[in-house]
Amino acid sequence: MTTGVERLTAAVTGKPADRIPVFCNMFDQGARELNMSLKDYYSKGEYVAEAQLWMRDRFGYDNVWSVFYAGKEAELFGSHTMRFAPDGPPNVEDFVIQSDADISQLEVPTNILNHPGFQEQRTCMDILAREAKGKHVICAYVTGSMSLAPLLMGMDKWMELLFLGDPGLREEMLAKSHEFLVEEAMAYRELGADLIVYTNPLGSTDFVPMKFFLEHSLPWIEKDMQAIGTEGVVYYGGGARINSIIDATRERTGIGIWYLSPLDDLAEGKRIVGAKNLTCGGINDIKLMGWSKYEIRQEVKRLLAEGMPGGPYLFGTGMVPYNVPDESIAIMLEAVYEHGRLNGDTSL
Amino acid sequence: MPMFDSVIEAYNHAVFDTDRDQALEVVHNAVAAGISPEEIVFQVVLPAMDQMIRSLEQEGGISLAQHYVAAQIADAVTSEMLTKFVNAPEIVGHVIMGTAEGDLHSLGKRIVTGTLKARMIEVTDLGVNVAPERFVEEALAHDAPIIAISAMMVHTARGERGCKRVRDILDEQHLGGKIKIIVGGAPYRFDPDLYWSVGADAWAEDGVSAGKVIADMLAKEHS
Numbered sequence: 001m002t003t004g005v006e007r008l009t010a011a012v013t014g015k016p017a018d019r020i021p022v023f024c025n026m027f028d029q030g031a032r033e034l035n036m037s038l039k040d041y042y043s044k045g046e047y048v049a050e051a052q053l054w055m056r057d058r059f060g061y062d063n064v065w066s067v068f069y070a071g072k073e074a075e076l077f078g079s080h081t082m083r084f085a086p087d088g089p090p091n092v093e094d095f096v097i098q099s100d101a102d103i104s105q106l107e108v109p110t111n112i113l114n115h116p117g118f119q120e121q122r123t124c125m126d127i128l129a130r131e132a133k134g135k136h137v138i139c140a141y142v143t144g145s146m147s148l149a150p151l152l153m154g155m156d157k158w159m160e161l162l163f164l165g166d167p168g169l170r171e172e173m174l175a176k177s178h179e180f181l182v183e184e185a186m187a188y189r190e191l192g193a194d195l196i197v198y199t200n201p202l203g204s205t206d207f208v209p210m211k212f213f214l215e216h217s218l219p220w221i222e223k224d225m226q227a228i229g230t231e232g233v234v235y236y237g238g239g240a241r242i243n244s245i246i247d248a249t250r251e252r253t254g255i256g257i258w259y260l261s262p263l264d265d266l267a268e269g270k271r272i273v274g275a276k277n278l279t280c281g282g283i284n285d286i287k288l289m290g291w292s293k294y295e296i297r298q299e300v301k302r303l304l305a306e307g308m309p310g311g312p313y314l315f316g317t318g319m320v321p322y323n324v325p326d327e328s329i330a331i332m333l334e335a336v337y338e339h340g341r342l343n344g345d346t347s348l
Numbered sequence: 349m350p351m352f353d354s355v356i357e358a359y360n361h362a363v364f365d366t367d368r369d370q371a372l373e374v375v376h377n378a379v380a381a382g383i384s385p386e387e388i389v390f391q392v393v394l395p396a397m398d399q400m401i402r403s404l405e406q407e408g409g410i411s412l413a414q415h416y417v418a419a420q421i422a423d424a425v426t427s428e429m430l431t432k433f434v435n436a437p438e439i440v441g442h443v444i445m446g447t448a449e450g451d452l453h454s455l456g457k458r459i460v461t462g463t464l465k466a467r468m469i470e471v472t473d474l475g476v477n478v479a480p481e482r483f484v485e486e487a488l489a490h491d492a493p494i495i496a497i498s499a500m501m502v503h504t505a506r507g508e509r510g511c512k513r514v515r516d517i518l519d520e521q522h523l524g525g526k527i528k529i530i531v532g533g534a535p536y537r538f539d540p541d542l543y544w545s546v547g548a549d550a551w552a553e554d555g556v557s558a559g560k561v562i563a564d565m566l567a568k569e570h571s
Contacts, residue, residue: 209366290539
């Protein structure tokens with residue numbers, strides 16, 4: 001049977017495969033899988049790894065995640081309070097940066113692999129590497145230098161500093177974010193991550209004007225990529241659209257895998273990404289929550305019709321909300337497996 | 349008036365360029381040249397926001413940062429100009445604003461608040477993580493006809509302690525005809541039908557548009 005790793009490799013190298021690769025990005029659902037609260041679930045790396053493997057086995061898609069929640073990065077900087085909800089990801093409740101002075105005093109965690117705040121992720125990655133390496137694509141999530149600060153100070157303060165504040169302080173914050181990104185990405189690679197999903201909402205023109213993107217966001221993306229290398233890096237706008245920045249970013253960095261927003265025009269994105277690189281993405285998983293079986297199947301068929309011609313395509317979700325029913329996930333995946341077949345090995 | 353047109357153009361350019369200092373300089377030069385504070389607010393700041401909304405509708409290319417900076421500039425200019433108005437302006441309405449319970453994201457709320465000031469709409473900002481009961485209590489206490497709820501996460505936009513509960517309380521107290529709800533935030537952009545399924549009367553795709561939607565709701569209320 002073809003594995004997820006083989007499907008992804010085939011897509012990237014242009015080799016035949018039974019079907020397109022399929023990523024289903026479920027995080028909080030793991031708590032439901034193990035019948036526990038989100039707070040308990042995220043307290044142990046074993047739980048996250050176990051649920052990721054179970055959900056993958058149950059639904060048959062091609063990837064597993066080492067992700068807990070976005071605020072985990074803030075915890076490494078010293079944030080102690082997460083506001084947990086019964087049915088969605090936790091919010092960072094205590095920002096470690098409250099004033100400009102805090103930026104200068106901010107200490108970037110070093111030697112992350114041995115950092116006490118990283119040990120549950122390390123446990124999770126160790127289990128995933130042991131159980132899934134070479135079979136299912138192991139994904140890790142890092143936040144781009146331009147986009148980490150909102151987790152540490154809130155989006156308003158970051159916008160204020162970026163556009164109305166002291167440029168020197170802004171650069172200091174970005175340099176520290178970059179330092180952290182490099183540490184984190186290297187740690188995940190060392191632990192066995194196949195893909196590093198480089199998440200960068202402020203590297204999208206939904207968040208910043210194109211002029212700012214070209215003058216500020218792009219140079220930091222370039223710097224990030226020079227430091228960590230582009231092999232296995234997936235550019236993701238965190239749900240924000242990226243079609244408008246792909247050309248310039250690819251030219252300057254060489255990134256070859258692009259994870260579009262459901263709000264991007266997929267056909268246009270596919271044309272921009274072209275046949276040599278991998279286009280990922282597709283379904284609007286917020287709407288998935290309310291769609292009928294018929295609507296889900298129609299949407300999958302529409303996306304595959306736009307995504308599959310003219311080069312490699314990976315069907316994926318965004319970050320599936322907690323309350324999307326399992327049945328909807330199953331219907332979506334069945335439709336992708338049925339209509340996403342390729343002319344290669346059909347021993348599905 | 350050519351000079352007036354050039355002020356609007358220069359101000360708009362600065363706003364679109366997220367250049368607050370330049371926008372303020374344009375305003376100060378215009379006041380020094382004889383344009384009244386009232387004209388600055390009603391014929392420069394407000395048209396600039398409307399232009400931003402039109403650009404969004406036509407090109408879909410205005411970023412969150414441009415909304416944020418436009419609102420901050422509008423807020424700063426309006427605050428300064430209001431102190432120089434010959435007569436105190438008429439407040440056209442009152443809005444109760446906050447983020448849904450469990451939601452700590454305050455940027456959207458801040459953008460909307462900035463745009464409302466220029467429209468002479470008073471805002472009671474309840475902050476983040478606001479209980480549904482409090483939205484209604486404050487609306488009644490201030491005799492405010494609009495409750496604005498921001499939610500950036502799917503579970504706070506759709507949850508039972510967000511807009512849905514505010515709607516239930518309004519219905520239980522037979523206040524639905526008197527107090528309207530507007531919602532905004534990322535989940536509503538991904539699912540434009542979501543607003544009605546959680547019981548809101550309206551939604552806005554972005555902060556600057558929210559100011560106009562609220563102004564239109566108040567105008568309808570008064571008509």
